[in-house]
Amino acid sequence: MFRFGVACAGFLGGAAFIYYVTNPNKLARVKNMVGLENDLKEDEVHVLSSREKRFLKFGTVEYGGQVYMTPQDFLESVVEAEPKPRLKRRKLSEKDMMVVSKETPGINRSSYNFFRNIGGKGVISYTEYLFLLTVLIKPTSGFKIAFSMLDQDGNERISKEEFGTLETIFCSAAKDRKAEVEGEGKNRSYLDEFGLTGPLEADTSLLVHFFGQHGNEELKFEDFFKFMDNLQTEVLHMEYGEFSKGAATISELDFARILLRYTFLNSEDYDAILERLFNRLPEEKGITFEEFRDFCQFLNNLDDFQIAMRMYTLADKPISQEEFSRAVHICTGKQLSQHLVFTVFQIFDDDGDGELSYQEFVAMMKDRIHRGLKSYSRQEGWAGFKQCIKQEMRPAT
Secondary structure, X not given: OEOOEOOOOOOOOHHHHHHHHOOHHHHHHHHOXXXXXXXXXXXXXXXXXXXXXXXXXXXXEEEOOXXXXXXXXXXXXXXXXXXXXXXXXXXXXXXXXHHHHHHOOOHHHOOOOHHHHHOOOOOEOHHHHHHHHHHHHOOHHHHHHHHHHHOOOOOOEEOHHHHHHHHHHHHHHHHHOOEEEOOOOEEEOHHHHOOOOOOOOOOOHHHHHHHXXXXXXXXXXXXXXXXXXXXXXXXXXXXXXXXXXXXXXXXXXXXXHHHHXXXXXXXXXXXXXXXXXXXXXXXXXXXXXXXXXXHHHHHOOHHHHHHHHHHHHOOOOOEOHHHHHHHHHHHHOOOOOHHHXXXXXXXXXXXXXXXXOHHHHHHHHHHHHOHHXXXXXXXXXXXXXXXXXXXXXXXXX
16 A cells, blocks of 8 residues: 555564453453544554454444444545544444335435435445445456456346355455464454454345345446445545535645645655645646546556556656656546646656656555555654554565
C-alpha cells in the first residue's frame, strides 16, 4: 500500500498470544472491547493486524457473538481517522436482524447513496469489509475479471453460494494464522476470540442486497459492476463534500489536501507542498467533482500506468504534462482536464522544471488509494513508520 509495501500488518508474538489465551481475565477484557483502541494496552492491540484492529475499532454492533459494522461504520472507516466516541457496541436481537433484512433494498435500487441511505440500519461482516475495501481500489478493467472468478458456471450470473467462494478467499489468510495453545492439545484461531470469524447467524445487508431476502436470487454482472461503481462514487462524494460544502468546486489546495491526507509526510513537507502549490497557481479555478472522480479512477490504474511509462520512457526519465495525460488516457480511456494535470504537476514537481518523477508520484499515490488498508497515517508519526519498515524488511519465507 505504501511505497514500502501493500500493507504493514500487526504482528503476533507467540509468547504474547499464549499469555492472553491462557489468562481468562485478559482475554475477556479484549473480547469485550468496545472498539476504542485506547482501552487496550499497546501489547494487547498488537495481537491483531491493522485491518482487524480497524474493523473492531469502527464496528458498532454485535450479533451472535460476532462484531459487525453498519454501512455507516464502513464509510467512516475509509474516510475518517478515528471513529465517533461511543460507550459500547449495540447488541442486535433476532428481531433486529429480521428488520435489517426486510428494510435492505434489492440490487435494482442500488445507487451511490446506498450505504448512506441504510446508515446504521444494516450489518457488514469482517470478510465483507475486506471485500468492500478491495472494491474501492479495483480498476474498472478488473470488474469483469473479479466477477468471472466467481462465476464458476460461466452464465454471467452468480449465486449466493458462488459469492461465498470469494469470502473464503478473503478469509483464508486469517484462518491460516493459528497458534498452538499449550495445555489444550489443539490449534485455535485467535480471531475467533475477537468475534471476527465463525458461521454467520443471519444474512448480512450485502447478501440481502445481492441475493434477496430468501437468498435465492442471482446477481448479474451488470448489477455487480453498477454496485462497485456506485460504492467508489459514494466514498468519493463523501470526501469531496467534506471540502466543497455543497459548492460546485473545491479549491486546488483542498484537492491537494485530499490527495496527501493518506500519505506519509511530516508536517514540514506537507506544509511546503501546499505553499508551493499556492505560489505557483496563477489563479484559482477550482476542481469539479467530475475532475476529482476521473483522477481517482485513474489512481486505481496505477499499475497499468507504471507499465505504460516504463515502456514509453525506457530509462525511467521524468515526464511532461503532455506525456502524463497521454499515459492516463491509454490506461483509463479518460482525458483529464488540462487544469487538473497542471495542478497535479504543481503538487508533485519539486523543482518546478515542468517534469514529474512518476516513480515518486506513484509511490505517494499508492498510499492514497489504499486508505482503508493503511496501517499508519501521516499523523501517527515516526513510530508507525519504523514499524512499517521493520515489516517490509522482514525476510520472505
